[in-house]
Amino acid sequence: DAGITQSPRHKVTETGTPVTLRCHQTENHRYMYWYRQDPGHGLRLIHYSYGVKDTDKGEVSDGYSVSRSKTEDFLLTLESATSSQTSVYFCAINDRGPSSYNEQFFGPGTRLTVL
Amino acid sequence: DQQVKQNSPSLSVQEGRISILNCDYTNSMFDYFLWYKKYPAEGPTFLISISSIKDKNEDGRFTVFLNKSAKHLSLHIVPSQPGDSAVYFCAASASGNQFYFGTGTSLTVIP
Numbered sequence: 001d002a003g004i005t006q007s008p009r010h011k012v013t014e015t016g017t018p019v020t021l022r023c024h025q026t027e028n029h030r031y032m033y034w035y036r037q038d039p040g041h042g043l044r045l046i047h048y049s050y051g052v053k054d055t056d057k058g059e060v061s062d063g064y065s066v067s068r069s070k071t072e073d074f075l076l077t078l079e080s081a082t083s084s085q086t087s088v089y090f091c092a093i094n095d096r097g098p099s100s101y102n103e104q105f106f107g108p109g110t111r112l113t114v115l
Numbered sequence: 116d117q118q119v120k121q122n123s124p125s126l127s128v129q130e131g132r133i134s135i136l137n138c139d140y141t142n143s144m145f146d147y148f149l150w151y152k153k154y155p156a157e158g159p160t161f162l163i164s165i166s167s168i169k170d171k172n173e174d175g176r177f178t179v180f181l182n183k184s185a186k187h188l189s190l191h192i193v194p195s196q197p198g199d200s201a202v203y204f205c206a207a208s209a210s211g212n213q214f215y216f217g218t219g220t221s222l223t224v225i226p
Contacts, residue, residue, distance in 0.1 A: 105182070
């Protein structure tokens with residue numbers, strides 16, 4: 001299994017509070033991704049990173065920001081959480097980017113509930 | 116708008132029989148397709164892929180078929196086993212772009 005961990009695994013927070021989710025990898029892969037999974041939508045890309053300090057938006061980036069100061073860590077921040085951001089969040093990695101013909105490896109997920 | 120669709124939310128199959136999971140897409144620029152398998156409380160794991168230059172790819176009990184003219188792909192599992200019970204996602208990408216995932220099909224293999 002690819003070495004990907006996510007923390008926390010579960011979090012309950014209140015509307016309007018900031019939340020940061022962490023993804024940590026030990027594979028030294030260049031590319032890292034944040035997805036959210038919701039019923040009826042499958043997995044949707046929020047943001048991705050193609051290197052340290054290099055990030056780009058996915059299809060559902062509004063309300064989220066990311067940072068990558070080290071190869072192994074990719075942080076997802078909800079500046080002011082809303083109930084619509086209640087979801088399961090997955091981090092993924094690969095070594096050749098979204099345009100390459102190779103799969104992504106996923107972390108175990110973080111279940112976030114915003115009350 | 117959903118570019119990759121899995122119209123069957125669930126599927127039940129007897130152990131030993133064939134499971135066929137379907138996926139449709141709308142973007143004719145998609146040229147690489149994957150299937151992922153997901154167990155509860157775990158992340159998706161890669162199962163099998165196919166590029167648009169092929170119409171079939173096989174890996175053990177798993178075969179993916181691609182019909183580009185119909186913008187349709189399917190995953191066949193033969194024979195189905197109880198351990199195959201999971202949610203299956205198809206995903207597609209176009210060169211230089213992100214992956215788009217379907218909504219998933221929950222497969223139950225009945226012993």
